[in-house]
Amino acid sequence: MRFNALFSKRGLAVLALAAAVPLVLPNTMNGVDIMGEAQAAGTETAIFAGGCFWCIESDFDHVPGVVETISGYSGGQTTENVTYKNHVAARHREVLKIKYDPSKISYDKLLDIFWRSVDPTDGGGQFCDRGHSYSTAVYALNDEQAKLAKASKAKLETSKALSAPIRTEIAQAGPFFAAEDYHQDYYQKNPVRYKYYRYSCGRDARVKQVWGNQAYSGINK
Template sequence: MERAIFAGGCFWCMVKPFDSLPGIYSVLSGYTGGTVANPTYEQVKSHTTGHTEAVEIIFDPELFSYENLLEIYWQQTDPTDAFGQFEDRGSNYRPVIFYLNEQQKHAAEASREKLAASGQFKEPIVTKIEPATTFYPAELEHQAYYKHHPTNYARTSARRKKFLAENWQSAVH
């Protein structure tokens, strides 16, 4: 098994796209990149810990490659928005690929370069690629949010879905 950590706005919306793919064993909402040990949702939301909301994905690279995860990641975010995603604003919602080893770093950099060269977006690709730090799982009520709160999930993910439909409809999968 391997791990991948991606941030792309509210972690509630980042779980579902990865959650039921073959070779993916878990997708956990949490916090990473900050200075406070074991932060709470309220602390992270207050912008005082330096953490970013993210998802940790445990996957079998024999069944689903890291490169495939990256393709899905790009199609869940606005890679041209460095200060949040959609209605979620602030550094705790910034788009980041957190790499866990040199292979992930190189794969992430290559995928970002490929996206930039594709002409898919008129604005520059600003998603960061940073070394992973401690990942802290979020509180239970934030795990698999889309399953437990489908109405609220639909409301909070509507703007994201509209953007993705408009900007990724011609993307090569």
């Protein structure tokens, strides 16, 4: 980390863990709970990896049409018992599962917000958080999402809006593992620590540098 270890992502997570008993929510795949619980009627699901899931959760919680967000892990080599302690070794990314109302916001619009809330030109992580687990990705839950994500990425590349190639992976979604309870809504549970972390990590400053006036305006509300 580039700043005091106490206020790094991992340092803050350790502090939170000491004050809470983690609760692992059910795992899901392709929008359907592995345990058999169907997705809520009238909603659809998107899964994005955008660096620290505390931050991307905060961003998307303020998007009209988003019904629910769950921080978690996905994209790695294991299919069970994935936790904050072992997800890095298993090559999972920190991700956000977004349930949204398609009558109020489209998947295309969610993609647009996602691009403009991260640095898609950084293939080595996001901001001060380095490594594969913090790198960006779009995990498509079906063929239509894959088609839309690839088209959105291609449009962005053609537009030359960014000064460097896009390094964000677009891949088929695999199993989703909900993060421990102390990670969920971290920005609400620990607002002072969260704001210090986000500022120290340079997330908003870098997004503004990359996107200028096209940066997602809902960041850090």
